[in-house]
Amino acid sequence: MPDDTVWPLEPHTGVKHDIYDGYLDAWFPIILRSFGSGTYAEGFAGPGVYTGGEHGSPVRALHRLREMRRRLPELRDRPARFVLVEKRRDRVEELIARFRDELNDPMPGGEYRDPTLHVVIRRGTCEQTLHEGYPAQVLDDGRITGTHTRPQELPAARPHPAGIQPVVRSGKA
Numbered sequence: 176m177p178d179d180t181v182w183p184l185e186p187h188t189g190v191k192h193d194i195y196d197g198y199l200d201a202w203f204p205i206i207l208r209s210f211g212s213g214t215y216a217e218g219f220a221g222p223g224v225y226t227g228g229e230h231g232s233p234v235r236a237l238h239r240l241r242e243m244r245r246r247l248p249e250l251r252d253r254p255a256r257f258v259l260v261e262k263r264r265d266r267v268e269e270l271i272a273r274f275r276d277e278l279n280d281p282m283p284g285g286e287y288r289d290p291t292l293h294v295v296i297r298r299g300t301c302e303q304t305l306h307e308g309y310p311a312q313v314l315d316d317g318r319i320t321g322t323h324t325r326p327q328e329l330p331a332a333r334p335h336p337a338g339i340q341p342v343v344r345s346g347k348a
Contacts, residue, residue: 180265184225192235199239207253215240218301220259222269233259234273240292257294260304267298 199215206213215236223231230238237257244251261267267285274294275282285296297304 180263180269181222181224181226184227184229189229192232195232196235196239199236200243203240203243203255204247204250207250207255212254212256214256214258216258216260218260218304220261220266220270220296222261222266223273224269231270231273233257233270234277237274237277237294252291254291254293257292259294259296260299260301261296262298262300264298267296271296 203213217233217236220233221231223234225231240255259270261270271282271285274280274287274296278287278292278294280287282294282296287294
């Protein structure tokens with residue numbers, strides 16, 4: 176990853192974002208219909224923008240959620256949560272600025288909440304923030320089942336009735 180706060184969008188990263196868009200277009204409705212709410216978590220969120228003004232994956236995910244809600248009005252009131260984690264303070268500040276603009280909200284403490292959207296932006300590492308302390312809730316079939324402070328305390332995944340297998344990864348993709 177570059178040393179600068181914001182860097183140019185590489186072609187392969189643009190393709191990755193396009194793949195994510197298709198994935199979220201398919202899965203946001205499935206998750207919200209099936210469970211009534213959903214959480215989008217990103218452990219290496221970055222600054223949310225590239226030097227050419229292109230949106231990073233957290234902002235693109237928010238756009239996909241908004242587009243899905245426009246396309247499927249029956250899902251407009253289903254709550255969604257975004258948990259965005261970034262290690263570097265300068266990138267956290269840039270990401271918060273991007274979400275302030277997107278949500279037209281000051282986002283005190285890096286948080287935004289309305290009845291259908293809760294956004295949490297935190298400085299930290301993926302491993303620490305998503306496994307230790309807030310927001311260390313473990314999702315089971317889309318519902319919060321407990322808080323665990325260490326990865327070894329995470330409950331074993333149960334097979335999903337629809338055959339969906341959760342994947343938990345730690346580290347950069």
